[in-house]
Ligand SMILES: NC(=O)C1=CN([C@@H]2O[C@H](COP(=O)(O)OP(=O)(O)OC[C@H]3O[C@@H](n4cnc5c(N)ncnc54)[C@H](OP(=O)(O)O)[C@@H]3O)[C@@H](O)[C@H]2O)C=CC1
C-alpha cells in the first residue's frame with residue numbers, strides 16, 4: 001500500500017468528534033458542513049462519531065438539518081451554546097465525557113473577538129479529559145499584533161503547537177499550492193526567480209460581492225485584516241520562499257517565516273508610500289451607521305534578502321469591484337537588446353500568471369515574431385495550462401483532511417501568525433488616526449488613489 005493509502009486508512013479508522021463553535025454561522029453552513037457531509041458520503045470520515053454545531057441560535061439550523069443526508073444527520077448535533085457562558089461549558093463537558101477515547105477537534109469559526117474566551121474556557125474544560133485533542137482557529141487570528149500575542153499566550157497554556165491549527169483556507173486551494181510546484185519543479189522558472197529577472201509581482205484578490213450579511217464581522221475588521229494580513233501574505237510567502245531542504249511541515253514553515261521576517265518595516269509617517277485604502281460608495285448607507293472601515297486595501301512590500309532586494313510586491317484586495325478575480329502576475333524585466341525596442345515598437349513585459357479564481361490555471365505571456373517576420377513588431381502570445389479539467393477539491397476539504405491526518409504544513413505556525421501582524425500593524429495604526437477614507441464606485445476596479453499609488457512607481461495594476 002502507498003504511503004498516501006496507509007495514511008488514509010490510519011485516518012479513516014481513527015475515531016473523532018468535531019465541535020464547531022460558530023456552527024450557526026455563514027462559514028459553517030456554507031462551507032464546513034457541506035464539506036463534512038460530502039467527505040462522509042465519500043467514505044472519507046469512517047471514524048466520525050459526531051459533528052456538534054454550537055451557537056446561541058441553533059433553532060436556525062432546523063431546516064438545514066432536515067435537508068442533510070439521512071446517515072450524516074445521525075451524527076449531526078445542533079447544541080445551544082454561548083461561548084461567554086460558564087454553564088454552556090459544563091453542558092459541553094457532559095457531552096465530551098460521552099467520548100472517552102476519541103480525538104476531540106474544536107473548530108473556532110467565530111468572530112475573532114471571541115477566540116480568546118473560547119480558547120481559555122475550552123482549554124480549562126479539557127484539563128478534566130485525557131483524550132487526544134486539536135484546536136482549529138479561523139482567520140483573522142486576532143485583531144492586531146497585541147491580540148494575536150495574547151491568543152498565542154492563551155493557546156500555549158492549554159495546547160501544544162502540534163495540537164494547534166491556525167487555518168487559512170487560501171492554503172487549501174490547489175491553485176495556490178501550485179505556486180510551489182511550478183517554482184520548485186521547473187528549472188526554467190526557478191533559474192529566473194529573482195531580482196535579476198523579475199520586475200515586480202502583483203497579487204490581487206478582487207471581489208464583486210459586498211457585505212453579504214456579514215456587516216457585523218466585516219465592519220470591525222476591514223479589508224486589510226480580512227484579506228491582506230492572512231491570505232495575501234500567505235500567497236506572498238509561497239512566491240518568495242526558498243525551497244525546504246526536506247518535505248516536512250516545520251521546514252516548509254521555517255522558510256515562510258524567513259520571508260515574513262525579511263519584509264521591510266516602515267514607519268507610521270511613511271505609510272502613504274506603502275499603502276492605500278478605499279471604501280465603496282454606498283457602504284455607510286448599507287451599514288446603517290458611520291464607519292471608517294476600508295473595503296479596499298493595497299500595499300507595496302519589499303523583501304530585503306539576497307533574492308528579492310528591490311523587487312516590489314504589490315498586494316490588493318477589495319469588495320464590490322468589477323468582478324471576482326484572484327490572480328498572481330509575475331512581471332519580468334525587459335531583455336537587454338530587446339528586439340521590439342530596436343524596431344521602435346513598445347515592448348511588453350513577459351508575464352507568468354497564476355489564476356486562482358474564477359479559473360485555476362497558469363498562463364505564460366511572451367513575445368513572438370508576427371507572420372511578417374522578425375523585422376516587424378513582435379506580438380504577444382499566450383500559453384495557458386489548466387490545472388485540472390475535472391475540477392479541484394474544495395479548499396476546506398483539503399485542510400480538514402490535513403487536520404485529521406495531523407499534517408500542519410498548510411497551517412500557520414505561532415511565529416508566522418505574529419510576524420504577519422507586525423507587517424501590517426503600522427498601517428492599522430496610521431489608518432486608525434486618519435479617518436479620511438477615499439471612496440470608489442461600486443463596479444469599478446477600486447479608488448483612483450490606488451492607480452496613483454502604483455503609478456508613482458511608473459507601473460500600473462495588471463490583470464490578464
Ligand atoms: N464566511 C466566510 O466565507 C469565511 C469566514 N471565515 C472566518 O470564519 C469566522 C466566522 O465567520 P462567519 O461564519 O462568516 O461569521 P458569522 O457572523 O456568520 O457567524 C458567527 C458565528 O459566531 C457565533 N457566535 C457569536 N457570538 C457567540 C456567542 N456569544 N456564543 C456562541 N456563538 C456565538 C454565531 O452564532 P449565534 O449567533 O447563533 O450564537 C455564529 O454562528 C470568522 O473568523 C471569519 O473570518 C474565514 C473564511 C471565509
Ligand SMILES: O=C1O[C@H](COP(=O)(O)O)[C@@H](O)[C@H](O)[C@H]1O
Nearest residue numbers: 139169207209226227231326357
Ligand atoms: O476569508 C475570506 O475570504 C473570502 C474570499 O475567499 P474565496 O475563497 O471566496 O476567494 C472573502 O470574501 C471574505 O471576506 C474573507 O473573510
